[in-house]
Amino acid sequence: MESKDKPIITFHSGILTIGGTVIEVAYKDAHIFFDFGTEFRPELNLPDDNLSTLLENRLVPELKDLYDPRLGYQYQGADEQAYQHTAVFLSHAHLDHSRMINYLDPAVPLYTLKETKAILNTLNRTGDFLIPSPFEEVGFTREMIGLEPHDVIEVGDLSVEIVPVDHDAYGASALLIRTPDQLITYTGDLRLHGHNAEDTLAFCEQAKASDLLMMEGVSISFPEREGTEEDKVLSEEDLIQRFVQLVLANPHRQITFNGYPANVKRFAKIIEQSPRTVVLEANMAALLLEIFDIAVPYYYLENALVIDQLDATLEVAYDTLLVDQERYVWQVVDRFENLQEGSLYIHSDAQPLGDFDPQYAVFLELLAQKNITFVRLACTGHAFPDDLAKIISLIQPKLLVPIHTLHPEKLENPYGERILPDRGSSITL
Structure with missing residues (x-):
């Protein structure tokens, strides 16, 4: 058995894959976990999201004393020591980091930034997100405990600081343990080309000379794509x-769009700068x-749940949007068959991805059946390969562990050791 006086890091999932990261840091009588999502494998066409189904298909890991005991789960691993202190931390709202939080034991505290x-509470309002x-x-x-940036949580003899970083999910964070x-250090998901890149740079300064850096590497997962994106959004x-520019170039045409809802900063910037009323x-x-x-102006689809917090004077009738060609650019989330023939649709990191x-x-x-022009306007939430190297150079870790990537071997550490x-x-x- 390993010594309890030394930190033990266990990589339960999120290795050699993108998403589903569940990592445990244990020290003395305390252990913490991050994150608590699932791998995304739509091609499996699973019959349900029951815990047993997810475990059988390895979309979530076997974990002792962490799942809701009412689920009847029996841990299948080897006997492990008991801990007096347990906590789970979420780095951000993307489903591959958060999707199974309702399967977490209600007695275990769950921490994340308040944003x-x-x-998560808003997107799961109708129960179909998580x-x-x-x-x-x-x-x-x-229940989640919403934290302010740089709040420090003590879990036994572990001290965990939650640090904002830039990502395409607003409210993303890294952890300094x-x-x-x-x-x-756990980076969560991060980048240097978003609206809040200064958060990532400030995090790197705090994390400098980490004894262990667990670093995401999504952008190095697809070497076959390198050099093929001639018009990449930077x-x-x-x-x-x-x-x-797309809105200005189509002055007499229905224009709709959609994006990933957790990227609220992108929506806010579109509203701020769009030539048409959004x-x-x-x-959303x-x-x-x-x-x-x-x-902001909003609309309901038929039979949608009325949201009391919204200003009723800002509601725009759905039928008004369907016939408009000049005044509005509007978010479409369903009923795409109702859009006008020959209209323009902007797909901005929306689902399907x-x-x-x-x-x-x-x-x-x-x-295509409605002759709707499809424009994919995407910007990755993950650091470009050169920026991953820059982040490592800023932190200069003694030990690097690449995670959340298909090709961890492509992430190098000139400043110390690397473990895969x-x-x-x-x-x-």
Whole structure:
């Protein structure tokens, strides 16, 4: 058995894959976990999201004393020591980091930045964002403790500081985990080309000379794509300017768009700079109001849940949007068959996300049948390969562990050692 006086890091999942990161840091009588999502494998076409189904298909890991005991789960691993102190931390709201939080034992505290808490509560308002708890009402989201930037949580002898970083999910964070002798750093997902790049740079300064750096490497996962993107969007600001240009270039045409809802900063910038009045679906409008206190025009689809917080005077009738060609650019989330023939649709990191999702081809065919021009306007939430190297150079870790990537071997550490762990393996510092 490993010494309890040394930190033990176990990589339960999120190794040699993108998403589903669940990592444990244990020290003395305490252990923490991050994150608590699932791998995204739509091609499996699973019959349900029951915990047993997810475990059988390795979309979530076997974990002792962490899942809701009401689920009847029996831990299948080897006997492990008991801990007096347990906590889970979420780095951000993307589903591959948060989707199974309703399966977490209600007795285990769950910490995240307050913006991520607000985003998850709002997006799960109707119970179809997160995996629902079978023991609660529709729309239930388990309790989260919303933190301010740089709040420090003590879990036994572990000290955890939550640090903002820039990502395409607003409210994203990294973790600085301290023992009396060592600094262990988890980047979460981050980049240097977003609206809040200064947050990532400030984090790198705090994390400098980490004893262990667990670093995401999504952008190095697809070497076959390198050099093939002739017109790549280089920053969030670049994306906004291209969006504006598309609107200006189509003055007498229905224009719709959609994006990933957790990227509320992008929505806010589109609203701020669009030449036309932006109208959002009501749930997205509620999220902008919650996060930024921005009241924007909105619409409801038929039979949608009325949101009391929204200003009724800002509602735009859905039928008005369907016939408009000049005044509005509006978010479309469903009923794409109702859009005008020959209209313009801007797909800005919305679902379905890409070719790996079987629904993507179906979606494109639907638009093609109506002669709708499809423009994909995407900007990655992950640091470009050169920026990953820059982040490592700023931190200069003693030990680097690449995670959240298909090709961890492509991430190098000129400043110390590198370990490429297997799923389920542990290292002791």
